[in-house]
Every structure is written in C-alpha cells, then in structure tokens.
Amino acid sequence: MSLAKQGDPAAIAVLLNQALGIRNMTAQVVRNDNRLHILLEADRIPDRQAYITYIQDGLTRLNVRSIHSVRVYARQIGQKVPAWDEAFEFGKATISPLSSPSGVPEEPASKPLPTPESLPIAKDKPPISPNPSVTPIEASVQTPRESSNSERDRPLADPVIPQPAIVARDNPPPPKRVPSNRSRAIGNTIKIVLPTVGIMSLILGTGWDFFRNGEKFHPALLLSSASETLATVKLPEPPEFPSFATRSNSLQPLQTDNILSNFQQLSQLVESSIPNQPITIKAVGDIIPGVDFPSNKLHSQPEQLFEAVTPYLQGADLVFGNFESTLTNHPYSGKDVSRPNVFAFRTPPTYTRLLKEAGFNILSVANNHSLDFTEQGFEDTIKNIEAAGMVAASRKGEIAYTTVNDIPIAFIGFSTYSYHNSILDLEAAKALVAEAQEKATLVVISFHGGAEGTGALHVKNRTETFFSENRGNLVEFSRVMIDAGADLVLGHGPHVPRALEVYKGKLIAYSLGNFMGYRSLSTVAELGYSLILEAEIDLEGNFIGGQIIPIHLNSQGIPSYDAQNRTVKLMQKLTQSDFPETPLSIEADGKIVKVDSQ
Structure with missing residues (x-):
C-alpha cells in the first residue's frame, strides 16, 4: 500500500488486479514522469463510465501527490488498439456516479455507487458518448469566485454508505489539498470542474468510504459546491499497447510476478512510444500597442500593428509578453502626467483581440504601468485578458496556471513594487515558487526590473537603481528563484535587450527589450533592438536549446523582422561579456546552443 501511495505503478497494478479480478479483468499500469497510464483488458470491452469512476475514486483515496494526470485505456483481449481511452487530471476532476442523463442529481437511494462485483462489462460495441463529467469548454472561460453554501454543504445526519464485505482502513486519509482562490487556470481544450469542498474517496479493493474534513458524508454532497475553479487538460495521443496474444483468454486473477512482467513489457513499449515531449515558449518584452490618454495616439488601422x-510568433506551445499598458475605459489616472517624465498608458479594451490574434496566450501585468488608471484599470486589464482566453500573470500573492499537452505550468509575475509580487522580497518570492511546485510541473518567472535605457545594457550582480528607485539585484533574484525550484526566468523593464545565462541548467533572459511601443516608447539606438526569444525546455525545466529571432522597431515603435541581425550580434556580445562562463553559445544565425560546462 505504501508503494502505491508513492505512485509506484507495479504496486497500483497489484491493487487494481486484486479489486478487478472478480470481473475476469486485468489491469496493467505504466508511469511516464507524472502521468499514469492504465490499461484494462477483458473478454468484453469494459464499460467506460463505470471504470473511469472506479479508478478515479480509488486513486483519489490513495492521494498520490506525484501523479498529475491519468489516462485509462480499455480493450478486448486479443485486440491491439484500445476501444476507448479517457484522461483526467488526478486529484482535481470528480466524476459523480450520481448524475442523471439530464445532469440533475438523483436521489442517493435510487442509484448507489457500484461495488467491484457490480461493475459492468460493455457490449461488444464500445460506447461513443463521452464521459459527462469531462465537458468540452465553451467559447469563453469564466472563473467563478463565489463562496460555498454552508447550508447545502452540511453533512447529512445519517449518511447511507455502501459497505461491501471488505476490510476498510481504520482512519480516513487527510483531505487532499485543493487549489486556493489565488490559483487560476486557463486553457483551450477540456473544461473540468474542481470542487473546493469535499472529494469522493475510494480505496481500490479495500472498501467504499466517503470523507470530508475527517467526517463521513453522503456522496450526493459532491454536487452541492458553489465555489469552483476551472482547469484544462489537453489529452495526449494514446500509446500503442502490446496485444499479449499468447495469454489465455480465460482470465484468472494475476499473480504479482505476472503483473510485474507485463508491466515491464508495457513500460518499455510506452516509454519508447511516448517521448518526453519538451515545451516550447516564445517570449517578448514590453508591449504598448497605442494609447488614448491624455491624447489619442492610436493607429488608424490597428490590425497592422502586429502584421509583420x-x-x-507561431509554432510555440506558449507565447509570452509583458503588457505595459492598461486595457480599460476607466477615465481617471492616478498619475499627474503634466509633470516631466510621468506617463499614464491606457489602451482600448478592443485591442485585446489584436494580442490574441497575434498569438499571445500569457501576458504579464506586473509592471510600473499596471496601476496607471488605479486599481479599477488594473482589474479591467486582467478581466479583458482572461475574457479573450489568455492568462494574466499576476496579482500580488497569486500564481497563474495553464496546461500544455496535459502538463500543468505555473507563471508568476514580479515587479519591484509592493503592490505586486516583489523581487525585493526574496522570502515571499520563494514561498510562491514552492506553492507553484505543488501544483505544476514547470514554473516560469517573469520579472519587471532593472535600470532603463541604453546605459543599462549590462547586467551586474548588484542592486540597480533608476530615478532613485531600487530596481533590484536581478542576478541574485533570478538565481534564487531557480534555487527555489523555478525552471525559466524571463526579464523585461530596461527597454533594451540584455544577456542570457544558463544557471544550473535553467535559462535566464535578463531583458527582452521593447517589442512594441506605438508612439509611446523611444526606439533610438538599442531601444529599437528587439527579439522573439524561443526556448525549448524539457519536463524537468532544463534548457535544451533555442533561437533569437531578431526584431527591429521603426520610428513609430512598430516591430518587423530584422534582416540585419542587430539584436543577435548585440546579445552575443553582452552574453560573452556579462556571463563568460555560462554554458551556452549564441550562433551567428541566432541559434542558442547549450554547451557542456567544464
């Protein structure tokens, strides 16, 4: 049991086969990083919903924290290709067996939860309807923030709990931690509802008990939570399982040796057929696509801004940028723009569409212009970004989440100001990274800091100041973040490109420069040098390789590809000067190559 709780696939297979052997069914389990693959085989095709529910609830009770997602496959013995497969995010999605076809909860007594003996085998024709608990996402994504209803969530006085003649554990497990209201998840494939109170809990082969906060409760209460969070899972391609044609069709409960043998064969095949697919991120610096305050400086044809x-920006799993304006119609600025060098940036909310259509899906809002139109403008900006299906990173104390190929990824935005997550508070920053690691495979840090202008091209391992403001020690901050568990650090703020560094295998980009500043940012000399940084990282967060795509801003701040390669040449020189020992090389064509460090 202890090995199963640690996510050992062979131990989980033993539990499954003990529970399902009564149905003349075998289960094989393969683990690939933090994903679990479970293959069910029987004389007839197993019923989809009954066994998804059964397996999901059992794994929830086991509370295996090292597993983030599960995919279940089912096939008839002798067949090579699964008849059906379905994935869910472990510990978050809840499939309720008490839902009626109409989606209305039935009375508990009318449809009790299945026991292992009662789980059905499907007819020869596999079911084609999807599991009702895994619902295609709507065009817009909402993030409910209501509090739970205490009256509806109150446990029943005398819950009816099915109890097969199997020995149950003496004590219930502690409730699994669920995402707080500080966590937001945006995606584009499947919507899964994550209840914030109560989980269905079942231990495979050892009984049906339901607990919340240490007390037994009726499973119908699972449907009563009013506070929900949205997450998404993009399903991977199914592996090709072996047919095991030599095995008898007259199934008997497998012995441990046979399970381990089958597991080893299956593991070898799956490991070879499901590569450790890396994640590709494209990232740019500061974006201001035009402002309408205090006077109108908007482009007459704004669709042309990102055209070149x-x-x-295409061809990446994630596209990141720092949005250094506000998306609001709020009329009042908190700044006195009549003073020298004081600017308040406001962009019409309709421009959100331009950012989405250009390819962006992650935008930082932690910078020195996020509150140009007070807290109202800041909240409007986040609301408009999220309404377009993008992720905004982040409010103070928050972590933004998204998924790529069912891999959860966390983004945390930082600036040098107290109203954001601050790079000046290293202890609080480390705590956020630790929290993100509990829920995400990869953690990406975005920071807005450092001195500004052509005199700030070089990175120094010391505190930088600008207009008497403490703009942080960016080398110290970036390395502390990686020491704490971050996998990629993306910097912006100096308005010029800066050097790259690989620290402990992780990539740090100290500044991505300006990417767009239509009639708002200077483009003189290196202020007009820009880039799209492409970085490929594995699922451990290690930098594999990348590319600097050189961009140049014209006199109006509109970007286009730079055939002169000016940014590549500049970043070659800066990286060699500022981090001569860093194990990477920037080639003449902009390719970033990781080299072996001595």
Whole structure:
C-alpha cells in the first residue's frame, strides 16, 4: 500500500488486479514522469463510465501527490488498439456516479455507487458518448469566485454508505489539498470542474468510504459546491499497447510476478512510444500597442500593428509578453502626467483581440504601468485578458496556471513594487515558487526590473537603481528563484535587450527589450533592438536549446523582422561579456546552443 501511495505503478497494478479480478479483468499500469497510464483488458470491452469512476475514486483515496494526470485505456483481449481511452487530471476532476442523463442529481437511494462485483462489462460495441463529467469548454472561460453554501454543504445526519464485505482502513486519509482562490487556470481544450469542498474517496479493493474534513458524508454532497475553479487538460495521443496474444483468454486473477512482467513489457513499449515531449515558449518584452490618454495616439488601422511579426510568433506551445499598458475605459489616472517624465498608458479594451490574434496566450501585468488608471484599470486589464482566453500573470500573492499537452505550468509575475509580487522580497518570492511546485510541473518567472535605457545594457550582480528607485539585484533574484525550484526566468523593464545565462541548467533572459511601443516608447539606438526569444525546455525545466529571432522597431515603435541581425550580434556580445562562463553559445544565425560546462 505504501508503494502505491508513492505512485509506484507495479504496486497500483497489484491493487487494481486484486479489486478487478472478480470481473475476469486485468489491469496493467505504466508511469511516464507524472502521468499514469492504465490499461484494462477483458473478454468484453469494459464499460467506460463505470471504470473511469472506479479508478478515479480509488486513486483519489490513495492521494498520490506525484501523479498529475491519468489516462485509462480499455480493450478486448486479443485486440491491439484500445476501444476507448479517457484522461483526467488526478486529484482535481470528480466524476459523480450520481448524475442523471439530464445532469440533475438523483436521489442517493435510487442509484448507489457500484461495488467491484457490480461493475459492468460493455457490449461488444464500445460506447461513443463521452464521459459527462469531462465537458468540452465553451467559447469563453469564466472563473467563478463565489463562496460555498454552508447550508447545502452540511453533512447529512445519517449518511447511507455502501459497505461491501471488505476490510476498510481504520482512519480516513487527510483531505487532499485543493487549489486556493489565488490559483487560476486557463486553457483551450477540456473544461473540468474542481470542487473546493469535499472529494469522493475510494480505496481500490479495500472498501467504499466517503470523507470530508475527517467526517463521513453522503456522496450526493459532491454536487452541492458553489465555489469552483476551472482547469484544462489537453489529452495526449494514446500509446500503442502490446496485444499479449499468447495469454489465455480465460482470465484468472494475476499473480504479482505476472503483473510485474507485463508491466515491464508495457513500460518499455510506452516509454519508447511516448517521448518526453519538451515545451516550447516564445517570449517578448514590453508591449504598448497605442494609447488614448491624455491624447489619442492610436493607429488608424490597428490590425497592422502586429502584421509583420505574427508569423514569427507561431509554432510555440506558449507565447509570452509583458503588457505595459492598461486595457480599460476607466477615465481617471492616478498619475499627474503634466509633470516631466510621468506617463499614464491606457489602451482600448478592443485591442485585446489584436494580442490574441497575434498569438499571445500569457501576458504579464506586473509592471510600473499596471496601476496607471488605479486599481479599477488594473482589474479591467486582467478581466479583458482572461475574457479573450489568455492568462494574466499576476496579482500580488497569486500564481497563474495553464496546461500544455496535459502538463500543468505555473507563471508568476514580479515587479519591484509592493503592490505586486516583489523581487525585493526574496522570502515571499520563494514561498510562491514552492506553492507553484505543488501544483505544476514547470514554473516560469517573469520579472519587471532593472535600470532603463541604453546605459543599462549590462547586467551586474548588484542592486540597480533608476530615478532613485531600487530596481533590484536581478542576478541574485533570478538565481534564487531557480534555487527555489523555478525552471525559466524571463526579464523585461530596461527597454533594451540584455544577456542570457544558463544557471544550473535553467535559462535566464535578463531583458527582452521593447517589442512594441506605438508612439509611446523611444526606439533610438538599442531601444529599437528587439527579439522573439524561443526556448525549448524539457519536463524537468532544463534548457535544451533555442533561437533569437531578431526584431527591429521603426520610428513609430512598430516591430518587423530584422534582416540585419542587430539584436543577435548585440546579445552575443553582452552574453560573452556579462556571463563568460555560462554554458551556452549564441550562433551567428541566432541559434542558442547549450554547451557542456567544464
């Protein structure tokens, strides 16, 4: 049991086969990083919903924290290709067996939860309807923030709990931690509802008990939570399982040796057929696509703003930028723009569509212009970004989440100001990274800091100041974040490109420069040098390789591809000067190559 709780696939297979052997069914389990693959085989095709529910609830009770997602496959003995497969995010999605076809909860007594003996085998024709608990996402994504209803969530006085003649554990497990209201998840494939109170709990082969906060409760209460969070899972391609044609069709409960043998064969095949697919991120610096305050400086044809660079933003899993304006119609600025060098940036909310269509899906809002139109403008900006299906990173104390190929990824935005997550508070920053690691495979840090202008091209391992403001020690902050568990650090703020560094295998980009500043940012000399940074990282967060795509801003701050390669040449020189020992090389064509460190 202890090995199963640690996510050992062979131990989980033993539990499954003990529970399902009564149905003349075998289960094989393969683990690939933090994903679990479970293959069910029987004389007839197993019923989809009954066994998804059964397996999901059992794994929830086991509370295996090292497993993030599960995919279940089912096939008839002798067949090579699964008849059906379905994935869920472990510990979050809840499939309720008490839902009626109409989606209305039935009375508990009318449809009790299945026991292992009662789980059905499907007819020869596999079911084609999807599991009702895994619902295609709507065009818009909402993030409910209501509090739970205490009256509806109150446990029943005398819950009816099915009890097969199997020995149950003496004590219930502690409740599994669920995402707080500080966590937000945006995606584009499957919507799964994550209840914030109560989980269905079942231990495979050892009984049906339901607990919440240490007390037994009726499973119908699972449907009563009013506070929900949205997450998404993009399903991977199914592996090709072996047919095991030599095995008898007259199934008997497998012995441990046979399970381990089958597991080893299956593991070898799955490991070879499901590569450790890396994640590709494209990232840019500061974006101001035009402002309408205090006077109108908007482009007459705004759809042309990103036209020249949109093709270069395609082909990545995630596209990141720092949005250094506000998306609001709020009329009042908190700044006195009549003073020298004081600017308040406001962009019409309709421009959100331009960012989405250009390819962006992650935008930082932690910078020195996020509150130009007070807290109202800041909240409007986040609301408009999220309404377009993008992720905003982040409010103070928050972590933003998204998924790529069912891999959860966390983004945390930092600036040098107390109203954001601050790079000046290293202890609080480390705590956020630790929290993100509990829920995500990869953690990406975005920071807005450092001195500004052409005199701030070089990175020094010391505190930087600008207009008497403490703009942070960016080398110290970035390395502390990686020491704490971050996998990629993306910097912006100096308005010029800066050097790259690989620290403990992780990539740090100290500044991505300006990417767009239509009639708002200077483009003189290196202020007009820009780039799209492409970085490929594995699922351990290690930098594999990348590319600097050179971009240049014209006199109006509109970006286009730079055939002169000016940014590549500049970053070659800066990286060699500022981090001569870093194990990477920037080639003449902009390719970033990781080299073996001595």
